[in-house]
Amino acid sequence: MVDLLQVVVDEAAKAAATSAVGAVSTASRNVVSLLKERLGTTKSGKDALSRRALAAARADKEWADRLIEAVSVLHEENASTATAGIENFRNHLALLADPPRTGLKLIVGAAGSGKTELARQLADRVQEDFPSGRVEVPLARYRDGDEFDAAAVKRYVLREFGIPHGEIPVDDEQLDRQFLAVLVTRSFVVILDDVELAAELALFARFRTSLVLATASVYSRELKACDPAAIELRGLDVEGARELLADFCGQVRLVDEPVETGRLIDLCDRMPLALREVGLTLAGRAGEARPVATLLDEYRDSGVVDVEGVIQDSLRRTFARLSDAAVEACAVLAGHPGGFFTRATAAAMTGDAKVIEELIAAQLTYQAGDWYSLTILAGQYARKLPADREAGFGRLLAYVRDTAVAADFRENPQRLRTYVVPAKRDWELRVDHIDWLEWHRSLIGELVKLACLRRRYKESLQLAGAFEALVNKRGYWREFVDISDWAVKAVEADEDAKPAQLARALMMRGKARYLARWFPAALEDLDRAAKILSGPAAGFAESRWRKLQASLAEFRGRFHEERADLLVLRNAGEAEIKRELAEAERHLRWACALSTELADGPALAIHPRMLANVLVKLGEPAEAIAVLGTMAAAGRNQARVEMVYANAFLALGDLAEARARFGSAWNQMAAQRATQYVWELRELQARLMTAEGDPGAIDVWGRLAYDATQLGHPRADRYFSALESSSSDRRP
Incomplete structure (x- = not known):
């Protein structure tokens, strides 16, 4: 650590x-x-x-x-914000009068007791003491059974503090370093919702100048050791309960029935979720003479004697007012992967585009941006109702699969694929296809897993394959590690799968792993793929089999280049770094040879550039320029070629040509609005200015170092070294 x-x-x-x-x-x-x-x-x-x-x-x-x-306040201008407490929701006034201001405070209570709302209100009271703002982390999203994804939590928190997705490292070591660097330079409040383990608290307990407010349903022994004096909730205070009930009961006048209202609140144990449900029931009885008393009589006659009975009765009444189609839809949506759905995915899963409006009107959902979810109680109730859930899952899977594949083909119809291509692959939506993949990436990841578990292997592989379009364009390699793992499981379990599909799945998982710096596991995958591809092209065209071999050679080359880059970061010996780069060169030369033999235009626009980049790192810029002269490239790849040219000419001392190539790369990247290589371009600019003797180089290095520090970027140390070198060169 x-x-x-x-x-x-x-x-x-x-x-x-x-x-x-x-x-x-x-x-x-x-x-x-x-x-x-x-x-x-x-x-x-x-x-x-x-x-x-x-x-x-x-x-x-x-x-x-x-x-x-x-x-802790170095970067307070990079403030994060989260949902504020509801101002008119009175809850535990004594606690709000003297809120905690440092360290950890645990809030424990049953589901529906108002834990999260209390945490938000406590945060509201002290927010001015924490200039970097607030982050709210729903921990349940990052659990799968007993597994807790700490890395995903770190990435989420970094994004909440304004760190762009592309600047967050894939590998664990650099991710942990960036997480610490960003959080120690900020003074903030974090709300950890639904804590189960002390290890989840440990992620944030290290930051002594910040406040951690955590909620938990069970006050376990290990959580008690973290905070022996936790706030334990057993319902709202009386006035808070009365106000909350009034918020939801519409036109019903509680002041006309004060005694009955008090009895109803006591029956609900002053629990917020129960009060909400009762309020919704009362709202439908506006205009009756004594609605609260009448409801209490009905409870007595039907045997409702506690808060659980109140909740179940309210839900039963709410669902009884729905149409049969809406009840069926709610039961199906209760099983929506990930728990969140859009109007489009809800329509696909239920087979009815209109019922979502009925569920929203009945206040059975809550909304977060363009995504919806059933309320906790509605979801629990709906899961017990009969429904054809398998048919709903099949409809959703088909919709997401068709749309993802269409996005993949919209991005690049000639890309090497091994999944079974469905008949429908035309992009028909008005939104950008890559944006759609990005918005639905979590859902796609869930469906890849669930499709595999339900033996829908073909669809699992189709979704994983289509996801590559997003990975190639915007990264998300960390997410792809899990997706590719399920893809490998799917192809291994599919008796109808072809060897090429397993080789491709292993290659993509290997690539995801080496970018995450999991080198031994990555090498194992690449070796397994190599063993498959060394055999005959079973069930696959010979030319496509050879393209897979070329792709494998590329991945092996990049594997060794990534290992070399890590060795540079760790200040390893020159000989060790050279050995890795030499291996990278060997594999990339083989990739170029295979692509040339196959006259594979797309590959020949990439492989020589990768080889040339390694040659520059090996100190062979002239040969790199010769290799670049053999290729043709277009679009974003042409800008990358210009960057390699600029680095090569800079290494040769041809500053005029390096400057021209740099300008070309800069203009092309700007025209394409490509941000993936901004750091490399700015660093190239600084190195070029240093070589030209431009006194402005020190300012460029300084700005790079400052910006990298703001983001906790792993390049920061390299920029500071260059800054110090530039500063010493200017001293008399």
Whole structure:
């Protein structure tokens, strides 16, 4: 695990380094002042300063605490926001009068007791003390049985703090470092909803200058050890319960029946979910003489004597008012993968585009953007109702599969595919096809898994294959690790699958794994794929089999290049790095040879560029230029080719040609609105300006270092080294 104190002093050293080139905020000045107070000078270089500060922090806890406090507000302008509490919802006034302000506070109570709402209101009371804002994390989304996806939680929190998806590392080590770097430089409130394990709290307990408000339904022994004095909820205060009931009962005047209203509130145990359901029942009785008393009489006659009975009776009444089609639809939607649906996926799953409006009108759903979900109680009730759920799942699977495949073909009809292509593959929606894949990525991931478990292997592979279009365009490799894992399971279980399909699934999983820096597992997948592809082209055209072999050679080359890049990050020996790059060169040369033999135009627009990039890293820029001269490329790939050219000419000292190639790449990327390679372009600009002797280079390096630090980006250390080198070159 990354040392938190090490991250703190690293961020302090970065603040000191960037302050030297003018990127100064009040928070940065405070950090620099603390460093000078203890160390005397901050002009010894970032790494040396970090080492000195770490030693001082370990020796002086009081000074370390002050440094942590100062670092925690470095990036307060990057504030995150989350849902505020409902202002007129009165809940536990004594707690709100004296809210917790640091550390961890656990709120425990049964489902429907108002835990999350209380957490939001507590956060509202102290928000001005936490300039970086608030993040709310629904932990249940990140559990699958006993498995908790801590990495997914980290990525979610980073996005909530404004870190672009493309700037979040795929591999665990860099992800953890970025997570720590971003959070130690911010002072925030985090609401952890539905905690079950102490390990879930441990993700945030390290950040002492922030406030963690966590909710839990069960006050287990390990949670009690985390907070022995948790807030335990058993219902709202009386006034809060009365106000909440009034919010939902419409035109019914509770003030006309104060005694009966009190009895009804007591029957509900002052539980928010029960009060909501009773309020909805009362709202339908507006105009009756004594609606509250009448409802209590009906409860007595039907044997309703507790809060559970109240809830079930209210739900029964609500569902009785629905049409048969809406009841059936609600029962089917209760099993929607992931629990969230759009109007389109709801229409597909239920076979009826209109019933969703009836469910919304009955207040059985809640909305988050373009996505809907059944309320907790509606979902629990609907799951017990009879419905043809298998047919609903089949309709949803077919709709998402057809749309995803159409998006894949809209992006690139010539791309190498091994999945069975359905008859329908024309893109007919008005939205952008890649945007659609991105919006539905979580649903696609769930369907790949569920289709495999239900032995719908063909559809599982089709969805996984179509998802590659999103991965190739916008990343999401971390999500693809899980998807490709289920794809491999599906093809292994499918008796009708062809060897090429298994090879492709293994290759894609291997690629996802090596980008996540899981090299041993990635190598195992690539080796298995190689063994399959070394045999005859069973059930597959020979030319396509050879294309798979070329693709495998590309993946193997990139595997070794990624390993070399990691070795560079870890300051490994030159010989070890060269060995990996030499292996990358060998495989990429084989990929180029196969693509040339097959006259595979799309591959010949990619493989030589990859080879040339490795040759530049190997110190062979002239040969890289020769390789680039053999290829033709277009679109975004042409801009990438220009970047490799620029790096090669820069290495040769041909600054004029390097400048021209850089300008071409910059203009093309801007025209295409491609942001994936912005860091590489800016770094190339800084290196080119340094080589040209442009005094503005130090400002470009400084801005790069500052921006990378803001994002907790792993490139930050490299930029600081270049900044220090540029600064020393300018000294007399």
